[in-house]
Amino acid sequence: MTWPGSPSPSTVEPATGSEPTAADAHACVARLRELYPSHPVIGYIPQWYWGNQSTRFVDVLWASDYVTGTGPPAALYAKVTPRQWAPYGGRAPALLQFTNAATVPGVAGQVDCSAFRGTAAQLRDQLLPNESRPATEDLMQPGFLLSGAGAVTPLAIPNGAKRLRFFSNRPAQVKVDLIGVSEPTSTLTLGYEHGAQGVATGGALAAVVHRVDDGDNEVSYVVTGLPAPRRPHPPGMSYGRTSYTRLNGSRRPRRARRRRGHHPRQPGREGGPARSSVWPRAGCV
Numbered sequence: 001m002t003w004p005g006s007p008s009p010s011t012v013e014p015a016t017g018s019e020p021t022a023a024d025a026h027a028c029v030a031r032l033r034e035l036y037p038s039h040p041v042i043g044y045i046p047q048w049y050w051g052n053q054s055t056r057f058v059d060v061l062w063a064s065d066y067v068t069g070t071g072p073p074a075a076l077y078a079k080v081t082p083r084q085w086a087p088y089g090g091r092a093p094a095l096l097q098f099t100n101a102a103t104v105p106g107v108a109g110q111v112d113c114s115a116f117r118g119t120a121a122q123l124r125d126q127l128l129p130n131e132s133r134p135a136t137e138d139l140m141q142p143g144f145l146l147s148g149a150g151a152v153t154p155l156a157i158p159n160g161a162k163r164l165r166f167f168s169n170r171p172a173q174v175k176v177d178l179i180g181v182s183e184p185t186s187t188l189t190l191g192y193e194h195g196a197q198g199v200a201t202g203g204a205l206a207a208v209v210h211r212v213d214d215g216d217n218e219v220s221y222v223v224t225g226l227p228a229p230r231r232p233h234p235p236g237m238s239y240g241r242t243s244y245t246r247l248n249g250s251r252r253p254r255r256a257r258r259r260r261g262h263h264p265r266q267p268g269r270e271g272g273p274a275r276s277s278v279w280p281r282a283g284c285v
Contacts, residue, residue, distance in 0.1 A: 010058065011044045017193075022053055029057055038129040042095075047088045055089030060126055062114070063093035070101040073113045080115070094126055142222045145174065148215040155207045155221070162225025164207060165198035166190055172219050173212040178204035187212065190219060198224075 010032060012025045020028075025045070032041050043058030047065070055061050067079035076099045085093055095114050102113040116123050145153045145166075155164070166174055168190040176186045176199050183202040190197055201207075209221070 009042045009044055009062070013044070013046055013049050013064075026057055036129070040127060040129070042127065044097075045089075050089065053089055055091040058091075060094045061089075061091045062095040062097065063088075064097045066097075066099050066101075070099075070110060071103060073099070073102045073104065076102055076113065077115055085117075142220065145209055145211065145219040145221060146215075147211070147218065149211065149213075151211040151215050153209045153211075155209060155223070157201050157205050157207060157223060159205060160225070161201055161223045163198045163200055164221060164223055165196045166209075166219055166221050167196045168192075168217060168219045170217040171213070172215075172217060174219060175210040175212050177208045177210070178202060179206040179208065180204055 010025065010028050012020050012028075014020075025043075029041050029043070032039070040059040042060040042062055043055060044062040044064065045055055045058070047063060063084070065084040067076050069076065069079070080096070080098050084096060084098065087093070095116055097112055097114040100112045101110040104111055104113075143155075145151065157164070164176065166188055169192050172190040174188050174190065176188065178199070178201065181202040181204045183200070183204065186199045188197040188199070211219075
């Protein structure tokens with residue numbers, strides 16, 4: 001599941017009962033682009049599995065080629081050779097997972113480690129979404145259901161939200177009752193192999209979710225399709241007063257536009273004198 005402000009990774013490697021094909025990989029990436037058009041798609045596509053098939057269908061290639069041994073990440077990365085960074089499938093790796101046996105203070109057991117040859121700012125630029133193109137599915141409200149056999153979780157659904165989606169890494173079952181609409185009760189079977197399962201809200205503003213299983217594992221949920229926030233007014237614009245915009249180093253008065261039917265507050269009226277507001281531009285880190 002992809003969360004707001006996070007990268008969109010696609011893993012293409014064999015797992016128990018699964019050997020993804022090129023068609024599977026392209027379909028997955030196409031779906032990610034449909035749901036999260038502002039997110040770069042990262043392809044974790046090891047050459048030892050993929051061979052020299054094209055890797056150009058992803059935006060960022062994440063390679064996997066391990067060195068031998070165990071130890072601190074810096075010591076293991078010192079064993080990496082230029083061959084492990086070599087392009088394949090028409091794209092050079094931006095990320096390289098070079099071990100699954102690193103030791104990191106404060107972390108129990110051995111861990112995976114990947115490398116990026118650049119600055120932290122360059123890494124953010126490659127991996128994080130372009131916030132100038134927000135996607136409907138990017139606007140989410142995540143959380144977790146209550147645990148325990150028969151646990152009941154009431155959910156408030158923001159006005160305009162389109163779907164409730166649920167995910168669990170382990171087998172689980174939930175029953176979803178939407179309140180105040182004619183949509184039928186839905187029973188969803190969850191688990192890693194099922195991916196995210198969901199129901200359309202049908203305009204409901206609340207739901208009650210029942211744990212049908214033993215409730216001994218975590219189930220996450222997300223409300224998707226939230227209405228996009230209103231854009232702030234551009235700097236220099238106010239309502240009901242004269243605003244000033246600097247032109248060629250000088251300050252010149254300009255009457256700001258009024259909203260239709262809106263009258264500025266005057267001294268002595270309820271609410272006091274009108275105030276000029278300057279709205280900041282949206283930005284991203």
